[in-house]
Amino acid sequence: MVTSIKPYTVTFTGDFFSIRTSVELDLDDLVEDSQPIDNESLREVAIGLASNILQYHYGWDVSPLSHDIEATEG
Numbered sequence: 565m566v567t568s569i570k571p572y573t574v575t576f577t578g579d580f581f582s583i584r585t586s587v588e589l590d591l592d593d594l595v596e597d598s599q600p601i602d603n604e605s606l607r608e609v610a611i612g613l614a615s616n617i618l619q620y621h622y623g624w625d626v627s628p629l630s631h632d633i634e635a636t637e638g
Contacts, residue, residue, distance in 0.1 A: 568590070568591035569590055569591070570588065570591055570606065571586060571588050571589075571638060572586070572588075572610035572614075573586050573635070573636050574587060574634070574635045575633070575634045575635075575636075576630040576632075576633050577630055577631065577633070577634075578629045578631060579631070583618065585614050585617065587610050587613045589606060589609060589613070603637075607635040611627075611633055611635050614635075
């Protein structure tokens, strides 16, 4: 069985900070019926996952404090 893993680097930038983290999306776990699997949707999922990881690990919700959020594949 071949799994489709897609890595993303997500960068949150605010007035006085920049945080970059990496996440991996398992495309086999995403169901097309519940969410379309296009590049923009995958970037949104990667940003959400990265935000949740940072909040869980550091207790800081970076999304509302960020004026720029960028997710790039790789």
